[in-house]
Amino acid sequence: MTAIPTRSTPAAPMPDTDTADVGATIALFRKCDRYTTAREYQAAGLYPYFRAIRECEDTVVTIDGESKVMMGSNNYLGLTHHPAVLDAAAAALRKYGSGCTGSRLLNGTLDLHAQLEAELAEFLGKPSCLVFSTGYQANLGLLSGLVGRGETVFLDKLNHASLVDGARLSFGDVVRYNHGDLDALERKLAQHERRKGALIVVDGVFSMEGDICDLPGLVQLAQRYGAALAVDDAHSIGVLGRNGAGTAEHFGLIAETDLIVGTFSKSLASIGGFIAGEESVLHYLKHHCRPLIFTAALPAANTAGVLAALKVLRGEPQRRAALWANTRRLQEGLRGLGYDIGPTETPIVPVLIGAIDDTFLFWRRLFDAGVFTNPVVPPAVAPTQCRLRASLMATHTAEQIDGALETFAAIGRELGVLS
Ligand SMILES: Cc1ncc(COP(=O)(O)O)c(C=O)c1O
Secondary structure (H helix, E strand, O other), X not given: OOOOOOOOOOOOOXXXXXXOOHHHOOHHHHHHHHXXXXXXXXXXXXXXXXXXXXXXXXXXXXXXXXXEEXXXXXXXXXXXXXXXXXXXXXXXXXXXXXXXXXXXOOOOOOHHHHHHHHHHHHHHOOOEEEEEOOHHHHHHHHHHHHOOOOOEEEEEOXXXXXXXXXXXXXOOEEEEXXXXXXXXXXXXXXXXXOOOOEEEEEEOEOOOOOOEOOHHHHHHHHHHHOOEEEEEOOOOOOOOOOOOOOHHHHHOOOOOOOEEEEEOOOOOOOOOEEEEEOHHHHHHHHHHOHHHHOOEOOOHHHHHHHHHHHHHHHHOHHHHHHHHHHHHHHHHHHHHHOOOOOOXXXXXXXXXXXXXXXXXXXXXXXXXXXXXXXXXXXXXXXXXXXXXXXXXXXXXXXXXXXXXXXXHHHHHHHOOOOO
C-alpha cells in the first residue's frame, strides 16, 4: 500500500462555524477544502499517484509519451500479456458476455467459477475453494464471515490493510502483535479463553518489506492454543513453493495451515480472490460472507484468464526460476551499491530512502530516467522509513535490471542517499 503523506498542512482560512452562515458551505466537505497536501506535491511536480498508462507491453509501459521499465507491478510471472491468457479471456468474453450482473449467490455463478474453484483447491492441496471478486473482498469476507462476537482475531501489525479492515468489520475482538514477534503473540494467545474461537491471520509474504512469515512458529502456536491459522498468500502464489503453491507449500505445512487466502491480481494476472480450506468452513462462508453475497461475481473473462494463467503457472516452472534469478540480480546489485533493502527475501524489494520529500524526489528522478517504482510513505511506514518499492517480474531482462541499477546508483549519489 502506498498513501498520500499525512503531515499537517496549513488549513485554508475557514469561517467560524458558530458565527458563519452555515448554509453557505456544507460542513462535511470543509475538510476536503482544507486537504492540500496532495495538491502541494502536484504543484511541486512530485506527485507520484494515478499516473495514466497509455500503453503496456509486459515490462515496458508508456506514460506521457515516454517509455518506462515497469518495476512497480505485482505481475510476478509476466502473464498479463501471455497469449493463452488473452485468448481464454477473449473467448469467455464472447461466450458469456461482459459481466455477471449479479451475486454468486443468485444469478452470478458460472461453470467457470466452479471449474476455477476445483482447480485451485487441487493446486493448493485443500478440499475446497471459494472465488471472490477481489482479494480485498476475500479477506473482508474471511474475517467478517468467520470471526463473530466473543471470538478473537490475532493480527501481525504489518498485515495488509484488507486484513485490518476485515477484522474491523467482524464482530470479534481484534488483537495485534508487533511484526513477527511470536513471543508477544504467544503471551496474547495465553490470555485468550481457549473454549472461544480464535483465528491467527498473517501475510505469507509481507507486502511492504518482502519478508516471509514464520509459518512453522505460527503453526506451533495455533496448535498449542487451539486457534485456526489463515495465511494471506497474495504475494506467494506463483512465487513460493516447489510448485508455486505459496507459503504453506514452501514450508511443507499445507495440512497444518487451515485456510489459504489469495488474489488473482498478482501472479495470476487478473483481478479476483479466493479462500481455500475445509469444505464445511467454505460452505459456512458461502452463506455468511457479505463481501461475497452483496456484490457481483467475477466476470467470465477474468475467470477464464485466471484458469489459463494457472495452467501456465503450473506448466512453465521456468518462469518462477527466471523470477528468482531476477530477484537475486536486483537485490545483490542494490546491496552491492550500498542501499538498505531491509529483510526482503522475495521479489518485493524496498529501497530505504528516509523522509517523505526525499523519497518523492528520488521517485521522480527515477521516473524521469525511465524506471517506474512505487513510493511507500506514512501511514504505511514510519515517517523516517519511507522507501521506494521495486518488484520483479519473470520477464524482466538482465539489461533492464542492470539499467535500473545504474540509474539507482547515479541518482543515489547525486541526492546523497549513497555516499
Ligand atoms: C497482502 C495482500 N492481500 C490482499 C490484497 C488485495 O488484493 P486485491 O488486489 O485482489 O484486492 C493485496 C493487494 O494489494 C495484498 O498485497
